[in-house]
Amino acid sequence: MIEIDDVTRTFGDVVAVERLSLTVSRGAIVTLVGTSGSGKSTLLRMINRLIEPTGGAIRIQGRDISSISGEILRRGIGYVIQGHGLFPHWTVERNIGTVPRLLDWDAARIARRVEDLLDLFGLDPDVYARKFPHQLSGGQQQRVGVARALAAEPSVLLMDEPFGALDPIIRAKAREDLFALQRRLGVTVVLVTHDMEEAIALGDRIAVMDRGRLMQYATPAEILARPAPGFVERLVGDAERPFRLLSLIRVGEAAEPGEAAGPAVSETASLREALSELLMRGAMSLPVVASDGRPRGRVALDAILAHARLAR
Amino acid sequence: MTWAPLIARLAALALLLAFILTPDAFRPVFEPLTENGAPAIYNQGSLFDLTLNHLGLVAASSLIATIMAVVAGVFVTRNAGAEFLPLSRSVAHIGQTFPPVAMLALAVPAVGFGVKPTMIALVLYGLLPIFENTIAGLRRLPESTLEAADGMGMSGWRRLLTVELPLALPVILAGVRISVVINIGTATIGSTVAAKGLGEVIIAGLNSSNTAFVLQGGVIVALLAILIYDALGFIEREAARRAGRAFA
Numbered sequence: 301m302i303e304i305d306d307v308t309r310t311f312g313d314v315v316a317v318e319r320l321s322l323t324v325s326r327g328a329i330v331t332l333v334g335t336s337g338s339g340k341s342t343l344l345r346m347i348n349r350l351i352e353p354t355g356g357a358i359r360i361q362g363r364d365i366s367s368i369s370g371e372i373l374r375r376g377i378g379y380v381i382q383g384h385g386l387f388p389h390w391t392v393e394r395n396i397g398t399v400p401r402l403l404d405w406d407a408a409r410i411a412r413r414v415e416d417l418l419d420l421f422g423l424d425p426d427v428y429a430r431k432f433p434h435q436l437s438g439g440q441q442q443r444v445g446v447a448r449a450l451a452a453e454p455s456v457l458l459m460d461e462p463f464g465a466l467d468p469i470i471r472a473k474a475r476e477d478l479f480a481l482q483r484r485l486g487v488t489v490v491l492v493t494h495d496m497e498e499a500i501a502l503g504d505r506i507a508v509m510d511r512g513r514l515m516q517y518a519t520p521a522e523i524l525a526r527p528a529p530g531f532v533e534r535l536v537g538d539a540e541r542p543f544r545l546l547s548l549i550r551v552g553e554a555a556e557p558g559e560a561a562g563p564a565v566s567e568t569a570s571l572r573e574a575l576s577e578l579l580m581r582g583a584m585s586l587p588v589v590a591s592d593g594r595p596r597g598r599v600a601l602d603a604i605l606a607h608a609r610l611a612r
Numbered sequence: 613m614t615w616a617p618l619i620a621r622l623a624a625l626a627l628l629l630a631f632i633l634t635p636d637a638f639r640p641v642f643e644p645l646t647e648n649g650a651p652a653i654y655n656q657g658s659l660f661d662l663t664l665n666h667l668g669l670v671a672a673s674s675l676i677a678t679i680m681a682v683v684a685g686v687f688v689t690r691n692a693g694a695e696f697l698p699l700s701r702s703v704a705h706i707g708q709t710f711p712p713v714a715m716l717a718l719a720v721p722a723v724g725f726g727v728k729p730t731m732i733a734l735v736l737y738g739l740l741p742i743f744e745n746t747i748a749g750l751r752r753l754p755e756s757t758l759e760a761a762d763g764m765g766m767s768g769w770r771r772l773l774t775v776e777l778p779l780a781l782p783v784i785l786a787g788v789r790i791s792v793v794i795n796i797g798t799a800t801i802g803s804t805v806a807a808k809g810l811g812e813v814i815i816a817g818l819n820s821s822n823t824a825f826v827l828q829g830g831v832i833v834a835l836l837a838i839l840i841y842d843a844l845g846f847i848e849r850e851a852a853r854r855a856g857r858a859f860a
Contacts, residue, residue: 350762374765385760389778389855398764448764458763 301326302347302456302488307356309342316342318512319356324505326455329482329489331503333496333535339512340492344458347490348377360456375402378449378457378487382464384441386433392418392444393429399452417447420481439470446478450487457482459491463498475501496535500524500544508532521548542608547572549607551588551599560585560598567596575604621842628835632659635828642824652824654813663832666809669727669799673734674792681739681791682784685746686772697747704743707736712798716805730802730809737798738791745787749780782852789844796837800829 302324309317317339324330332340345351347358349370358365365373386395393414400410418425421443433441442462449457462478463471479502482489493499499506500520508515508523508531516528524545527533536544551574552567564587565574577586578601585600631638635653642652684700687693712733719729753776761771777784803811810829817825 348763350759371765371767374763376765379760379763381756381759381763383754383756385754385756385763387757387760387775388754389775398766402765402770 301361302490303359303362304343304347305357305359307343307346307353307358309339309346309351310354315512317346317353320509320512320514321356322507322514322517324488324490326488327486328504329479329491329502330505330507331499332490332492332507332509333494333499334509335494337511338509340509341460343509344460344490344492347456347458348374348379350374375399375452376454376456378446378452378454380445380449380457380459380462382461384433384445384465386441386445386448388433391430391432392423392436395433395444396448396451398448403452405452413451417451421447421477423447438466439474442466442470442474443477446481450485455488457487457489459489461492461494463493478502496537497544500548508535521545524548543572543575546570546575546604546608552590552596554603554607555588555597555599556603557597558585558600560587560600562586564589564595565599566591571599571604571607574599575601578604621839624835624839628832628839631828632663632832635659642828645824645827646822650820650822650824654816654825654828656816657812659813659828659832662808662810662812663836665807666796666799666811666833667836669730669734669802669807669809670792670795673731673795673799674738674788676731677735677738677791677795678742678788680735681742681787682746685743685750685784686777689747689750690768700743704740708740710736712737713801713804716801720805725806727802727807729805730799730807734795734799734802738795741790741794742784742787745783745790746780749783750776752783753779779855782848782855785844785848785851789841789848792844793837793841796840797833800833 304320304322304324307317307320308315320339320343322330332343334340342351346353347360347365349365352366360377387398390398393411396414396417397410400413405413414429415425418428423440423443428436428440428444433444436444442465446459446462449459463474466474475498478489489502491502500523503520505517505519506523507517508528510531515530516523516532518526523532524536524541527536527541547570549571550567551565551569551571554571554574555567560583562581562583565577567588567590574586578584585598588596588599590596639652646652681704684704688697688700715733715736716729719732723729723732757775757779758771761775766775799807799809800811800814802809803815810833813829813832814826817823817827817829
């Protein structure tokens with residue numbers, strides 16, 4: 301658990317973060333979203349003491365981080381930055397082993413850990429361990445960057461625009477992979493992004509920041525349904541809001557008993573996908589199946605519209 | 613891959629070695645340059661020994677200049693040393709603009725004749741390219757790489773030694789290369805204050821109006837400069853390759 305308690309940071313006369321408090325619960329993904337200059341990256345960097353707060357306190361697992369040396373603290377927190385920041389003169393293997401080496405793990409343990417991580421990220425150790433970063437694709441570099449951050453099994457992972465350098469198709473995949481991985485490892489993630497879509501797709505909770513202040517801190521559904529007036533409202537975007545809300549709701553939640561014609565849609569798909577399917581087919585309802593293939597009734601256009609209306 | 617460059621290098625090296633080891637074999641080449649039966653080949657000492665002395669002088673002064681310049685370059689690129697940057701830059705620039713001959717004239721009264729004043733002049737003259745390249749190499753490192761190093765929890769020393777210097781090495785080596793080559797030529801003036809080196813051959817030729825001597829000294833110095841420049845260039849490219857084509 302990360303507690304940010306009344307934290308302020310000024311640079312000269314400029315207030316980057318102003319008296320901000322929020323709590324990230326253990327094992328959750330919190331996305332910090334805002335425009336550039338909103339102070340979101342400054343806030344992130346205060347969590348691993350790359351930047352020191354000018355006021356307030358930050359506690360991780362109840363412990364005030366100012367009582368731990370910055371270097372020791374950072375070895376226990378994963379850190380992923382935009383454009384991966386891999387060391388260009390080191391192999392993939394050595395890059396991933398950076399923090400374990402700083403922690404003086406023995407060589408055999410580091411080698412085992414590196415191999416496990418490469419497997420976890422779908423990179424064959426025999427092929428990739430000895431490659432250099434410039435020999436990898438953008439998506440692979442990004443995965444190695446995340447693997448490096450997770451190498452010493454941190455309980456907290458900080459990510460600053462981790463997908464910023466990727467093209468849109470790879471980005472969507474990288475996002476899904478991160479989400480699945482986080483659910484598997486249970487690591488607490490704080491992720492900075494300027495992309496509301498990304499914040500909604502990944503965040504258990506979203507912290508919207510503007511000019512150093514926290515404008516709203518809520519679940520994606522709450523933010524979409526009841527955005528704080530002003531900045532958050534504008535950021536959420538009127539035209540996109542119903543679609544974004546639908547993308548958060550599974551088909552299973554809107555399914556009703558009954559029959560419908562045509563190919564079935566999975567109950568784990570989002571209502572947004574179901575709506576798009578309905579529009580393409582020109583149909584009023586779709587059959588729904590569970591993930592094991594059993595029929596689960598149907599999802600009707602009316603039901604989807606009803607869920608989208610909650611957004612208002 | 614073509615063999616021509618390699619053959620040219622080996623030929624230059626063979627020519628150099630043949631000349632400093634068996635200068636007499638080249639007597640017919642230099643005979644037409646002499647007048648009144650003056651000796652065609654330098655006869656006041658072994659060319660081989662003078663070459664070794666010359667190289668020793670350059671190697672020692674370049675080593676000292678490299679250590680001083682890299683330490684200073686690292687220092688002024690740290691937060692603590694940033695305010696010394698303008699001052700140290702001025703010192704290095706003065707060292708480069710002050711003529712080495714004048715430096716010798718000033719150094720001799722202080723430390724006497726011989727190797728010492730020559731070393732002082734060569735070290736000061738060689739500082740600037742290495743110092744400037746050390747600063748440039750350290751400053752052009754990608755911000756994200758340095759931030760990653762900090763974010764992983766590296767100490768400042770560890771970051772410097774395992775990340776910054778290896779990545780800046782090709783640029784620093786380029787500075788060393790320039791400095792060494794300048795000093796191979798400049799070291800000849802050391803002979804005016806009695807430091808042993810190839811300058812002796814040239815000065816002896818000037819004193820006795822013997823063009824053959826001047827040419828011999830000049831050719832050896834030039835071949836040394838070309839071959840060493842080339843070899844250092846190879847090391848530099850190798851270092852760049854190891855740095856992972858970070859800036860490609």
